[in-house]
Amino acid sequence: xxxxxxxxxxxxxxxxxxxxxxxxxxxxxxxxxxxxxxxxxxxxxxxxxxxxxxxxxxxxxxxxxxxxxxxxxxxxxxxxxxxxxxxxxxxxxxxxxxxxxxxxxxxxxxxxxxxxxxxxxxxxxxxxxxxxxxxxxxxxxxxxxxxxxxxxxxxxxxxxxxxxxxxxxxxxxxxxxxxxxxxxxxxxxxxxxxxxxxxxxxxxxxxxxxxxxxxxxxxxxxxxxxxxxxxxxxxxxxxxxxxxxxxxxxxxxxxxxxxxxxxxxxxxxxxxxxxxxxxxxxxxxxxxxxxxxxxxxxxxxxxxxxxxxxxxxxxxxxxxxxxxxxxxxxxxxxxxxxxxxxxxxxxxxxxxxxxxxxxxxxxxxxxxxxxxxxxxxxxxxxxxxxxxxxxxxxxxxxxxxxxxxxxxxxxxxxxxxxxxxxxxxxxxxxxxxxxxxxxxxxxxxxxxxxxxxxxxxxxxxxxxxxxxxxxxxxx
Amino acid sequence: xxxxxxxxxxxxxxxxxxxxxxxxxxxxxxxxxxxxxxxxxxxxxxxxxxxxxxxxxxxxxxxxxxxxxxxxxxxxxxxxxxxxxxxxxxxxxxxxxxxxxxxxxxxxxxxxxxxxxxxxxxxxxxxxxxxxxxxxxxxxxxxxxxxxxxxxxxxxxxxxxxxxxxxxxxxxxxxxxx
Numbered sequence: 001x002x003x004x005x006x007x008x009x010x011x012x013x014x015x016x017x018x019x020x021x022x023x024x025x026x027x028x029x030x031x032x033x034x035x036x037x038x039x040x041x042x043x044x045x046x047x048x049x050x051x052x053x054x055x056x057x058x059x060x061x062x063x064x065x066x067x068x069x070x071x072x073x074x075x076x077x078x079x080x081x082x083x084x085x086x087x088x089x090x091x092x093x094x095x096x097x098x099x100x101x102x103x104x105x106x107x108x109x110x111x112x113x114x115x116x117x118x119x120x121x122x123x124x125x126x127x128x129x130x131x132x133x134x135x136x137x138x139x140x141x142x143x144x145x146x147x148x149x150x151x152x153x154x155x156x157x158x159x160x161x162x163x164x165x166x167x168x169x170x171x172x173x174x175x176x177x178x179x180x181x182x183x184x185x186x187x188x189x190x191x192x193x194x195x196x197x198x199x200x201x202x203x204x205x206x207x208x209x210x211x212x213x214x215x216x217x218x219x220x221x222x223x224x225x226x227x228x229x230x231x232x233x234x235x236x237x238x239x240x241x242x243x244x245x246x247x248x249x250x251x252x253x254x255x256x257x258x259x260x261x262x263x264x265x266x267x268x269x270x271x272x273x274x275x276x277x278x279x280x281x282x283x284x285x286x287x288x289x290x291x292x293x294x295x296x297x298x299x300x301x302x303x304x305x306x307x308x309x310x311x312x313x314x315x316x317x318x319x320x321x322x323x324x325x326x327x328x329x330x331x332x333x334x335x336x337x338x339x340x341x342x343x344x345x346x347x348x349x350x351x352x353x354x355x356x357x358x359x360x361x362x363x364x365x366x367x368x369x370x371x372x373x374x375x376x377x378x379x380x381x382x383x384x385x386x387x388x389x390x391x392x393x394x395x396x397x398x399x400x401x402x403x404x405x406x407x408x409x410x411x412x413x414x415x416x417x418x419x420x421x422x423x424x425x426x427x428x429x430x431x432x433x434x435x436x437x438x439x440x441x442x443x444x445x446x447x448x449x450x451x452x453x454x455x456x457x458x459x460x461x462x463x464x465x466x467x468x469x470x471x472x473x474x475x
Numbered sequence: 476x477x478x479x480x481x482x483x484x485x486x487x488x489x490x491x492x493x494x495x496x497x498x499x500x501x502x503x504x505x506x507x508x509x510x511x512x513x514x515x516x517x518x519x520x521x522x523x524x525x526x527x528x529x530x531x532x533x534x535x536x537x538x539x540x541x542x543x544x545x546x547x548x549x550x551x552x553x554x555x556x557x558x559x560x561x562x563x564x565x566x567x568x569x570x571x572x573x574x575x576x577x578x579x580x581x582x583x584x585x586x587x588x589x590x591x592x593x594x595x596x597x598x599x600x601x602x603x604x605x606x607x608x609x610x611x612x613x614x615x616x617x618x619x620x621x622x623x624x625x626x627x628x629x630x631x632x633x634x635x636x637x638x639x640x641x642x643x644x645x646x647x648x649x650x651x652x653x
Contacts, residue, residue: 235617
């Protein structure tokens with residue numbers, strides 16, 4: 001009987017070993033599965049980041065105007081494949097995996113280029129993973145209104161931007177409107193997309209009402225003060241007059257110098273205007289033209305007095321190398337014949353008008369059609385008195401702007417200091433983020449061009465809008 | 476003589492009471508020890524399975540929310556338990572709305588497309604959406620939101636009162652298209 005029990009220990013041990021081994025095998029299988037999932041998840045993430053890097057590369061090239069040196073690869077576009085870093089080594093992702101970035105820019109010289117970037121991760125065990133990202137880009141110009149609005153903290157566009165203080169007194173309505181819909185209207189054409197930003201000063205709201213957002217650079221919300229007025233937007237709860245949520249405190253906007261005035265030669269050669277502008281109407285421009293006519297004043301200080309006026313009937317670039325005083329009928333931009341004015345001034349600007357019509361009488365109602373680029377040295381002024389209803393976009397980061405009178409100004413102002421004594425309505429159509437037509441004129445080389453992303457989508461292959469791009473270089 | 480020997484051998488063939496008791500005690504100790512080990516292994520296996528499921532689910536959530544948020548062209552809701560926006564429709568023109576709703580009672584996170592529940596993530600113990608402005612300060616004002624983060628926990632039963640949990644903390648996804 002003892003003899004027959006001799007093998008029981010072996011059997012018992014074997015059974016135990018089988019149990020332990022099968023448990024270990026199950027563990028191992030789970031661990032291997034988890035490793036595979038982790039590796040593929042990691043590679044998916046890597047591929048997305050490579051594609052994002054491709055988008056950044058394309059934006060950099062567009063902003064630096066270097067994309068035209070990329071290979072065209074026999075397609076109607078500009079494309080680039082990055083397999084190596086600048087030092088010539090492949091993009092090593094560790095564990096034997098390598099990365100490749102493919103980029104294509106469609107319509108690189110248009111107003112809305114499209115960039116498609118693909119990140120490819122080649123893993124020795126998990127194989128290849130590809131992800132595609134497509135972004136639509138909008139080209140904006142610095143002049144008049146456009147700074148990249150990504151700096152503003154709230155995701156809205158521009159409006160009143162100054163390096164130093166902004167003071168508002170009796171500005172009943174500081175808000176925005178869409179000039180494509182028509183003129184500002186309190187009930188039917190009014191928005192809260194205005195940004196009132198002071199990069200290193202404060203914002204004083206006195207007896208004025210801002211329907212939009214504010215931003216200061218000093219880090220403290222106390223830089224925005226409201227005295228008998230309000231700061232609200234469409235999301236402000238009823239009854240609140242000073243909505244602290246509408247103050248961004250770390251705004252950082254790089255205001256580049258205003259573009260230099262064109263010179264009277266070559267492609268920008270134009271007609272000379274006499275030193276003394278005669279009384280009556282001086283008509284500038286050619287109706288219906290698509291390229292601007294250039295005019296250069298010969299006098300240091302240009303003064304329109306009495307009933308002297310400039311009537312703009314087509315696309316016009318007017319260059320004043322000195323001071324500009326508008327004491328007569330001022331400047332009228334007609335609402336016909338593609339009329340628009342880009343005005344370069346290097347000295348003080350005094351826009352007084354004559355009491356009957358505003359000095360900047362933009363009949364098109366669109367701020368893009370009357371852009372003032374003030375490129376003088378620091379300490380110069382823009383003084384607008386008896387403003388009436390004026391529509392213009394002013395870009396002069398060195399200028400101190402004083403608007404007196406209780407009229408309505410529509411458009412945008414970028415300056416060193418802003419004092420406002422009337423209502424101000426920011427024109428959505430100079431909002432760099434708003435899709436659609438922002439400019440009425442063809443862009444010229446005078447403009448400082450900048451690109452930013454307006455829509456982002458991943459091409460996952462699901463649905464027509466997300467179909468993968470299979471054209472070169474992705475084929 | 477024979478009968479004596481036979482009697483002696485009969486006596487040897489049996490176990491004494493002490494031997495039986497000792498061997499039973501030893502058997503008991505051994506089986507308890509091995510059973511505990513086997514139960515521990517089984518629980519470990521179960522937990523490992525739970526973690527695999529939770530990891531897969533949190534990856535899915537991370538991936539899906541990240542993709543949607545980056546593609547939102549407008550934000551329509553921003554609260555602790557709801558995130559909604561519109562993005563280009565999958566096919567054809569126009570937009571479609573995508574809303575994530577967390578229901579604490581049923582412990583589910585539902586992704587609805589144009590009002591129709593399209594995918595439900597289960598066993599979500601806690602979940603909160605955080606919304607921040609570009610400067611990193613928090614906000615729920617729709618026009619100010621620039622980044623979205625999801626902070627939650629998945630909880631699966633392990634047996635008895637024990638649970639396995641996994642934290643889901645996403646990156647701050649930037650609203651790229653707004």
